Amino acid sequence: MAHSAIAKVSVAVPVTNESSVKGSTFKTYSVSFGSKSWAPGYALDLKSNNLRLRKQSVVCMSVQQTTAPKVAVSPLALEDVKEPPMHVYKAKEPYTGTIVSVERVVGPKAPGETCHIVIDHGGNVPYWEGQSYGVIPPGENPKKPGKPHNVRLYSIASTRYGDHFDGKTATLCVRRAVYYDPETGKEDPSKMGVCSNFLCDSKPGDKVQIAGPSGKVMLLPEDPNATHIMIATGTGVAPYRGYLRRMFMEDVPTYKFKGLAWLFLGVANTDSLLYDDEFTKYLKDHPDNFRYDTALSREHKNKKGGKMYVQDKIEEYSDEIFKLLDNGAHIYFCGLKGMMPGIQDTLKRVAEERGESWDEKLSQLKKNQQWHVEVY
Numbered sequence: 001m002a003h004s005a006i007a008k009v010s011v012a013v014p015v016t017n018e019s020s021v022k023g024s025t026f027k028t029y030s031v032s033f034g035s036k037s038w039a040p041g042y043a044l045d046l047k048s049n050n051l052r053l054r055k056q057s058v059v060c061m062s063v064q065q066t067t068a069p070k071v072a073v074s075p076l077a078l079e080d081v082k083e084p085p086m087h088v089y090k091a092k093e094p095y096t097g098t099i100v101s102v103e104r105v106v107g108p109k110a111p112g113e114t115c116h117i118v119i120d121h122g123g124n125v126p127y128w129e130g131q132s133y134g135v136i137p138p139g140e141n142p143k144k145p146g147k148p149h150n151v152r153l154y155s156i157a158s159t160r161y162g163d164h165f166d167g168k169t170a171t172l173c174v175r176r177a178v179y180y181d182p183e184t185g186k187e188d189p190s191k192m193g194v195c196s197n198f199l200c201d202s203k204p205g206d207k208v209q210i211a212g213p214s215g216k217v218m219l220l221p222e223d224p225n226a227t228h229i230m231i232a233t234g235t236g237v238a239p240y241r242g243y244l245r246r247m248f249m250e251d252v253p254t255y256k257f258k259g260l261a262w263l264f265l266g267v268a269n270t271d272s273l274l275y276d277d278e279f280t281k282y283l284k285d286h287p288d289n290f291r292y293d294t295a296l297s298r299e300h301k302n303k304k305g306g307k308m309y310v311q312d313k314i315e316e317y318s319d320e321i322f323k324l325l326d327n328g329a330h331i332y333f334c335g336l337k338g339m340m341p342g343i344q345d346t347l348k349r350v351a352e353e354r355g356e357s358w359d360e361k362l363s364q365l366k367k368n369q370q371w372h373v374e375v376y
Helices: 194-203 234-249 276-285 310-316 317-326 339-353 358-366
Strands: 007-014 027-033 036-038 042-045 054-055 097-102 112-122 130-138 154-157 169-175 207-214 229-234 260-267 289-294 330-337 371-375
Touching: 007 036, 027 112, 112 194, 130 194, 154 169, 154 234, 154 317, 154 358, 169 194, 169 234, 229 310, 229 317, 229 339, 234 276, 234 317, 234 330, 234 371, 260 310, 276 289, 289 310, 310 317, 317 339, 330 339, 339 358, 339 371, 358 371
Parallel strands: 229 260, 229 330, 260 289, 330 371
Antiparallel strands: 007 027, 027 036, 042 054, 097 112, 097 207, 112 169, 130 154, 130 207
16 A cells, blocks of 8 residues: 655754754654654754753644754764774673653554663664664573573664764664464463563663664665665554654755655554654655555455565565666565565566566566565
8 A cells, every 4th residue: 555644743852963063953743643742852952062851841733844944963074984884892892871761652453562762772783774683681581591581683763863863872672572372362471572672671771782783684875876676564663664764854955855764664554653754744844765565464455365475565566676676776675474475475476477587587676786675
């Protein structure tokens, strides 16, 4: 289902692109998407060279405009690094970060719980869009008495500037892991995911051990004219949220996106959609540069009348997708491992219908560094 929306704006953003000015100037907007609204309880304070957060009362007002102003970010020195930071902190000597906030980001009818978790790393664990953090939950590893738990990798869901735009935070999108007893069909609390439960249950001020960053496969190419086809299931949308904030929300002087970003997101139902308000807003503000399609398996039907999964939505637009790939588009896959067989089968069938060899096409995509996969 392609998304479209008429939005009313309610975000606090600086009216200048400069990171340091005399005094502090703010415009306040209110963002509403249908029945949902978002009004952050902070503003960007531009009195110092480093952006910092200041609590404020948000006044809502309608704004008629075609494109929302972008948000100034800092420090712009993060753009000067030529190579992605890798393993700044290792698992044996992790960095101790602080939980800033934990927010449930799915509705009551979503299967399971997913949380948006902001971590303060003080600017000490820098990363690039598409990388991952390792998290080490507290306690002893039951399989290795006296040893800490193993590291659990999570894709970072924010840009290098973080949700507070100051380069000091990173955001994780975490689904609480739940184990169901195959005999009873009921949850077994003794076998819950140790790390995901630790993160989802954490409170502001709690400490968290992080390692990394790691990963180069999902790095966002710096070409501002590139085409990006992004395919996700569930929390696999995390790196794409970072990509899209960099493309459409942040004012980065050296990165002005003029290409095409096309997001396919597969989840169970409407209540399971992650960051839908943000994506719908980009669709309204940047219709020439952003496309957004969802496959809701419990609500949508495929052409055969069965449940619609993300591969069905890909097949629906297969001609366009193949043409874009032929013209150099990057294609990304992120989510559970189980998503890939169905997608691969669909792409192979479509290729054969077009008289092409999928094996040869896939080999060429990998050789051209157009094929990016991160599944777990």
